[in-house]
Amino acid sequence: MQPDSVDEGLIRVLTPQVIAILVRRGADFAAAEDAVQDALLEALRTWPDSQPRDPKAWLVTAAWRKFLDVTRSESSRRRRELKLDAEPPPGAAGSTDDTLALYFLCAHPSLSPSSAVALTLRAVGGLTTRQIAAAYLVGEATMAQRIGRAKRTLAGVGVDTTEFKTPGNVATVLRALYLVFNEGYSGDVDLAAEAIRLTRQLTAGIDHPEVHGLLALMLLHHARRPARTDDGGRLVPLAEQDRARWDTDLISEGVAILQRALARDRLGEYQAQAAVAALHADTQTAAETDWPQIVSWYDELVRLTGSPVSRLNRAVAVGEADGARAGLAALADVDHALPRHTAALAYLHERDGDFGTAARLYAEAALAAPNLAEREHLTLQAARLSAALRKSSD
Known part of the structure; x- marks a missing residue:
């Protein structure tokens, strides 16, 4: 057929x-x-x-x-x-998977980390220039120029596919895999399974706790995927997810991999992120979540990376552990231009009982949402609070 x-x-x-x-x-x-x-x-x-x-x-x-x-x-x-070698005769191409070697080529040390990741997403991840530009919050033309320069830089660079002995930087490869997974997990191109496959392959070739930490992080997040949306395709927040739909086999595997990585006492950002995900996966209900320990892990993440995103997530965790006012105080030190800052601010104001401010902020956050699912979710939150306010005033 x-x-x-x-x-x-x-x-x-x-x-x-x-x-x-x-x-x-x-x-x-x-x-x-x-x-x-x-x-x-x-x-x-x-x-x-x-x-x-x-x-x-x-x-x-x-x-x-x-x-x-x-x-x-x-x-x-x-x-x-x-x-050049003569053209090879027709026949099977062999079973060797050269994809991971291409990751290392794209992570060549002559490239900046941002260019290396962008090129990896384009050449290996299969994302369009527009999708990569959106991930970096830059114009499509700017990203096209960046990718073009990266290609020219790699002109004449070869790649050795044996035992992954190729040019490149493991940290950049991990970053690329992480971004490919995130695009597949929440974007319009399903690459999550491919990112997990390649990361599994990387763990077989490189014995490094951060490689294992990234695999654990992917598995723990992927385990929650069936519960992230309802039957209508609407986004379901973590606290409201049906935990019976989480994949317990993936959770068990992810936790076991993480524990072995942490035992080597070489903490990195992916292990710390995986630890946060494991704490969320370790409870039967959202109310049982160990928020003080999650705050501690975010403290480690901030120490390791200084990432504004980690600071934002830490502020939300502080709001859960120590109350909304404490969370708002922590969020005040985070760059207000950061994506999802307004959504976090709305959530903490709602927890503080300021429904009017929260409704306004949810509506503002919806306008800046990076995808349709988040936009719809934030719009519904704004509508819910606005309806409650109208009902209370009647």
């Missing part, structure tokens, strides 16, 4: 693997990506009528041919052309 369309999930998985294979054969990063994109366009035209038995091998062959065609047409690269 012939497929009616191309499997987008398959394309997303295969694309970085094929790019990495071309780089390993001698193509520079930008040329490899261009060749693979051309091959994908051809696949979109031909696969719906006749999908190959081995899609990966087909893409490798098609992309390599297109790379050779471009290379041979440029007289300035004659010397390089002479060094």
Whole structure:
């Protein structure tokens, strides 16, 4: 039976693997990506009528041919052309997954961390330039220039796919994986499972507690995914989630991985974040949450990273542990321009009993929400409080 369309999930998985294979054969990063994109366009035209038995091998062959065609047409690269291997014969592309090696190439030390993450999200994560720009809160044109510069920087850089001995910085790779997971968890592209798969693979190749900490964090968050939205697709806050829908196997695995990482006494930000997630997962009800201990972990996160987001989350946790007034005082020291600051302020004012201010702030936060689900949730909160205020005044 012939497929009616191309499997987008398959394309997303295969694309970085094929790019990495071309780089390993001698193509520079930008040329490899261009060749693979051309091959994908051809696949979109031909696969719906006749999908190959081995899609990966087909893409490798098609992309390599297109790379050779471009290379041979440029007289300035004659010397390089002479060094190219002959076109490999048709056949299986092999079972080796080069995707993780491509992560390390994108994390080359010659790139800034922000450029490395952006390039990783584009080349390996499959996100569009627009989606990456939104994640960084910059214009699409600015992000396109940043990615273009990163590609040019990597021109001529090779990649060794054996035992992950590649250029790069593990911290940048972890950051990229973390952002890919977050995009898949809450954005419009489902990449969470792929981020978990790659992080599992990374733990097999690199024995570092922060790598394990990131895997634990992903598993603990992913365990809550079935309960994050209701049947109508509306966002359900953590405190209101049906905990019977949480995946207890993922929670158990995440907690076990985290405990082994923490036992090595080399604390990092992902282990600390995972510890917060584990404390949330460790209770039958939201009322049993150990907020003072969560505040302590956020103190560690602030010490480790100085992150404004960690400060914001800490302020909300302080509000739960020590009362809304204490939380508002902590939030006053956090940059007011930070995304979700207004939503946190609204929540703490509601807990303090100032429903009028909370309703106004929820409405303001809804206008700045990063996605439709959050916008709808915050709008409903504003409407709920406004209705309560009208009812109390009648």
